Amino acid sequence: MNNTRRALITKAQTMIQQAQTMLEEVRDDEQDYYDNMPDNLKDGDKGQAAQDAVQQLETAISGCEEAASACDEAAGG
Numbered sequence: 001m002n003n004t005r006r007a008l009i010t011k012a013q014t015m016i017q018q019a020q021t022m023l024e025e026v027r028d029d030e031q032d033y034y035d036n037m038p039d040n041l042k043d044g045d046k047g048q049a050a051q052d053a054v055q056q057l058e059t060a061i062s063g064c065e066e067a068a069s070a071c072d073e074a075a076g077g
Contacts, residue, residue, distance in 0.1 A: 001076060009075045013068050020064035027057035 034042065034050040041047050 001074075006075050009071050013071045016064050016068045016071070020061055020068070023057055023061050023064065027054055027061065030054050030057065 030050055030053050034047060034054065037047055037050070
């Protein structure tokens with residue numbers, strides 16, 4: 001792989017890491033929102049929606065981790 005393509009991969013990795021950081025912040029905020037809900041709301045639709053969002057964000061974060069790792073392997077790292 002030449003240096004130009006390797007540099008593009010590095011740029012992509014940086015963007016992926018930024019996206020992961022943003023997703024982690026949103027996940028943490030959503031988890032705090034759920035944790036601070038009154039118990040009667042936790043058991044209802046709002047609580048379920050918050051938990052679903054946290055789970056989906058976890059999936060997205062894992063995807064970022066996998067993408068960054070694949071980029072590293074593609075670049076020969």
